Amino acid sequence: MAAMATMVAAGCGGVWCRARQRCARWPGPGSRPFLRAQRAVVCNARGGAVSAGKSGLAPWIPVVGLEIHAQISSNSKLFSGSRVQFAAPPNSLVSFFDASLPGTLPVLNRRCVEAAVMTALALNCRINKKSLFDRKHYFYADLPAGYQITQQRVPIAVNGSLSYSLCIDNKMSQMVTKTVRIKQIQLEQDSGKSLHDDTRSQTFVDLNRAGVGLMELVMEPDMCCGEEAAAAVRELQLILQTLGSSQAVMAEGQLRVDANVSVHHPGEPYGVRTEVKNINSIRFLAKAVDYEIQRQIQELGNGGTILNETRAFDSKLGCTVPMRDKEGKQDYRFMPEPNLPPLILYDAKSLPANMNHQQVINIDWIHERLPDLPSVKREKLVEQYGILPEHSFTLLVWQQDQNCNSSQASEDGLAEFFESVVKQTQMKPKKVIGWILNDLLSYLKQHSLTVKESPVSSFLLADLLNLLEKKEISSTAAKRVLAELWKGEGKTPLETVKEHKLELLQDQKELEQICQAVIDGQENEVMAIKAGNRKVLNKLIGLVQKKTQGRSNPVLVKQLLEKKLSE
Amino acid sequence: MRVLSLGRWLRAGLVPPRGPASRHSGDRHSGHRPQAPPQGPAQVLLQKVSVEVLEHLEQLALVDFRDSEGVERLQKAIQFADQLHEVNTDGVEPMDSVLEDRCLYLREDDVTEGNCTKELLENARETVEEYFVAPPGNIPLVKLEEQKTYLQGSK
Numbered sequence: 199m200a201a202m203a204t205m206v207a208a209g210c211g212g213v214w215c216r217a218r219q220r221c222a223r224w225p226g227p228g229s230r231p232f233l234r235a236q237r238a239v240v241c242n243a244r245g246g247a248v249s250a251g252k253s254g255l256a257p258w259i260p261v262v263g264l265e266i267h268a269q270i271s272s273n274s275k276l277f278s279g280s281r282v283q284f285a286a287p288p289n290s291l292v293s294f295f296d297a298s299l300p301g302t303l304p305v306l307n308r309r310c311v312e313a314a315v316m317t318a319l320a321l322n323c324r325i326n327k328k329s330l331f332d333r334k335h336y337f338y339a340d341l342p343a344g345y346q347i348t349q350q351r352v353p354i355a356v357n358g359s360l361s362y363s364l365c366i367d368n369k370m371s372q373m374v375t376k377t378v379r380i381k382q383i384q385l386e387q388d389s390g391k392s393l394h395d396d397t398r399s400q401t402f403v404d405l406n407r408a409g410v411g412l413m414e415l416v417m418e419p420d421m422c423c424g425e426e427a428a429a430a431v432r433e434l435q436l437i438l439q440t441l442g443s444s445q446a447v448m449a450e451g452q453l454r455v456d457a458n459v460s461v462h463h464p465g466e467p468y469g470v471r472t473e474v475k476n477i478n479s480i481r482f483l484a485k486a487v488d489y490e491i492q493r494q495i496q497e498l499g500n501g502g503t504i505l506n507e508t509r510a511f512d513s514k515l516g517c518t519v520p521m522r523d524k525e526g527k528q529d530y531r532f533m534p535e536p537n538l539p540p541l542i543l544y545d546a547k548s549l550p551a552n553m554n555h556q557q558v559i560n561i562d563w564i565h566e567r568l569p570d571l572p573s574v575k576r577e578k579l580v581e582q583y584g585i586l587p588e589h590s591f592t593l594l595v596w597q598q599d600q601n602c603n604s605s606q607a608s609e610d611g612l613a614e615f616f617e618s619v620v621k622q623t624q625m626k627p628k629k630v631i632g633w634i635l636n637d638l639l640s641y642l643k644q645h646s647l648t649v650k651e652s653p654v655s656s657f658l659l660a661d662l663l664n665l666l667e668k669k670e671i672s673s674t675a676a677k678r679v680l681a682e683l684w685k686g687e688g689k690t691p692l693e694t695v696k697e698h699k700l701e702l703l704q705d706q707k708e709l710e711q712i713c714q715a716v717i718d719g720q721e722n723e724v725m726a727i728k729a730g731n732r733k734v735l736n737k738l739i740g741l742v743q744k745k746t747q748g749r750s751n752p753v754l755v756k757q758l759l760e761k762k763l764s765e
Numbered sequence: 766m767r768v769l770s771l772g773r774w775l776r777a778g779l780v781p782p783r784g785p786a787s788r789h790s791g792d793r794h795s796g797h798r799p800q801a802p803p804q805g806p807a808q809v810l811l812q813k814v815s816v817e818v819l820e821h822l823e824q825l826a827l828v829d830f831r832d833s834e835g836v837e838r839l840q841k842a843i844q845f846a847d848q849l850h851e852v853n854t855d856g857v858e859p860m861d862s863v864l865e866d867r868c869l870y871l872r873e874d875d876v877t878e879g880n881c882t883k884e885l886l887e888n889a890r891e892t893v894e895e896y897f898v899a900p901p902g903n904i905p906l907v908k909l910e911e912q913k914t915y916l917q918g919s920k
Contacts, residue, residue, distance in 0.1 A: 272874050273874045273875065273876055274872075274874055274875060274876050274877070278878055279872070279875065279876060279877030279878040279879075280876065280878045280879035281876045281879050287882070287895065288882075288894070288895045288896050289882045289885055289886065289895055289896070289897070290879065290880055290882050290895075291879045291880075292879060292881070292882070292885055293878035293879055293881075294878075294881075294885075295878075297885050297888075299888075305870060305872045306869060306870070306871055306872060307871075307872050307874055308871035308872060308873060308874060309873075309874035310874075311871065330861070337827065339897075339899035339900075392899075393896070394901060395901075396901065399900070399901050400898050400899065400900065400901060401898070401899045401900065401901050402893060402896035402897070402898060402899075403896060403897040403898070403899050404896055404897075405885075405897070529821075529825055531825065534861035534862055535862075536861075536862055536863075536864075537864075538862070538864070538869060539862060539864040539865060539866075539867045539868065539869045540862075540865060540869065541869050542868075542869065553868075556871070556873070557868065557870070557871055559871070
């Protein structure tokens with residue numbers, strides 16, 4: 199357990215205590231998978247997960263770097279004219295070039311270059327106006343040519359940054375912004391798909407995916423734990439989807455993340471790193487990274503060494519295992535791609551006069567047409583509607599990558615829905631947001647629906663909120679109406695209110711009579727209140743509510759009761 | 766192209782630095798054939814490291830050197846390529862493509878190919894339900910100690 203103690207996070211006292219409790223039920227590697235609620239490594243707010251127990255052992259600093267492959271959203275492939283499509287009959291989307299038949303040559307797809315430029319601009323990169331293509335050689339059945347065309351020497355963009363936010367505590371009330379540096383972005387080909395049939399010792403190869411355009415984003419090792427990695431990838435996903443350069447759906451393989459993990463003592467050089475592959479969702483990314491950090495800390499704590507190897511994440515066991523095919527260091531024998539001249543990009547200043555418009559990519563032209571990035575959209579929402587930053591995050595988060603069947607985008611279009619409701623109601627945005635994020639969203643999640651599939655339209659919800667705002671119904675009644683509207687029977691909020699008799703009593707006299715009746719019937723309570731115990735008043739209010747079947751305005755009732763009791 | 770990369774790779778620290786005899790800049794012009802680099806020391810050194818280097822090459826390129834003639838061929842090829850070092854390239858940008866002055870043609874993002882499953886599968890020796898069939902993963906190469914190749918005998 200001494201080794202376990204070193205994993206316990208220092209930092210503010212509360213965090214340490216939580217982590218220590220967590221520590222006591224810590225499973226070893228290879229045993230039970232992590233419980234969802236536990237965070238394996240806690241990063242303190244100053245960045246850099248640190249663990250120093252009372253045992254006085256030197257703390258470990260984990261270092262995490264990500265390599266992300268994002269499939270470019272385009273009609274055809276990077277170097278050939280075959281279609282890009284998920285789930286098609288095997289080998290039906292393959293051209294002669296993709297199958298690497300002799301005599302075929304690569305022809306660069308303009309849309310892929312534009313997608314890479316957009317992404318580079320959104321991530322504040324320096325774009326190389328001249329970039330080169332190279333061949334990366336290795337043998338594998340799903341790489342028919344025996345090499346992959348990539349950009350190793352001079353990629354299309356370098357030196358960018360990605361800003362992301364994460365909540366320091368579990369309540370989502372304190373968010374901190376972090377940055378990870380982007381080392382480079384390069385264009386490269388995807389390989390085909392291998393389906394291993396171990397029983398019959400063979401592999402089935404489908405080349406539909408071979409040649410599809412990828413953007414490889416290499417990040418500097420600026421992160422320290424699984425949570426940071428997950429938050430960074432979520433933000434990147436959102437950015438890519440906003441730009442339209444990639445759909446970035448991890449479940450469909452459009453976004454693949456490999457993590458490089460190492461640990462070292464402060465002041466010492468970086469430790470040996472391992473590469474973790476086969477991560478299929480953002481949740482698994484966090485788990486895989488945290489597991490690997492712990493594994494390395496344990497191994498080194500026990501006097502062992504870390505091999506520079508590639509490991510696969512086993513989602514069922516929640517651990518990383520050495521990968522079968524990747525023993526030994528690969529020599530990729532990089533060489534320039536002889537069939538492709540350098541890729542030249544232009545800007546407004548360097549635009550050549552006489553060239554065909556279609557053959558020219560103008561960086562400035564693309565820059566002007568970039569859509570609002572998520573961070574900008576969030577700021578606008580906060581400024582325009584006065585909602586909290588955390589709310590703006592929830593409004594914009596596109597898709598929760600989950601390990602269950604429905605990875606539905608239930609928050610897709612939520613921001614638009616919210617804005618639409620605000621336009622149609624008199625209720626203040628700050629109050630509307632509560633209804634959207636608490637009530638509507640929980641219904642959507644419960645029924646696994648997208649915003650577009652919601653049986654309650656923005657018009658209906660606005661109508662309901664107007665009734666509430668005009669004090670024609672209480673908020674409890676409004677929740678009941680929403681539940682009824684959710685059944686999608688086509689009734690308006692007003693009809694529902696009338697049908698279930700949920701209107702607030704407007705007759706002051708009737709209300710006064712009921713209040714008086716309650717006061718008369720509760721002598722002991724009245725005496726207690728007059729003696730100074732104000733809390734008992736709530737019981738009287740409750741009784742009035744019961745008598746009116748929830749149709750009384752609690753504020754008004756309180757006023758009336760107080761007035762009567764003081765007489 | 767492949768010979769080029771081998772030559773550069775083998776050179777790195779393994780072969781002794783060239784004497785002044787082979788590094789002439791302006792003197793030697795067209796019509797004068799460059800001198801072949803000295804054979805003796807290079808060959809001796811090459812034999813010393815040859816086993817490890819050649820084993821690595823065999824693994825990378827999946828080539829079996831098979832006999833001394835194969836290795837000799839390799840040696841001659843490297844020497845032939847080494848002649849490039851006769852030229853002084855100080856301050857000259859390396860050329861990696863004869864197309865470097867050409868415009869890289871950009872294609873429109875239209876679907877123009879594909880849907881030729883039957884034709885593609887005709888090339889394959891074995892197929893199963895429109896998939897190509899390949900041996901499992903990467904079969905690890907037999908270690909050198911267990912191999913019966915020429916290199917075994919040269920130790």
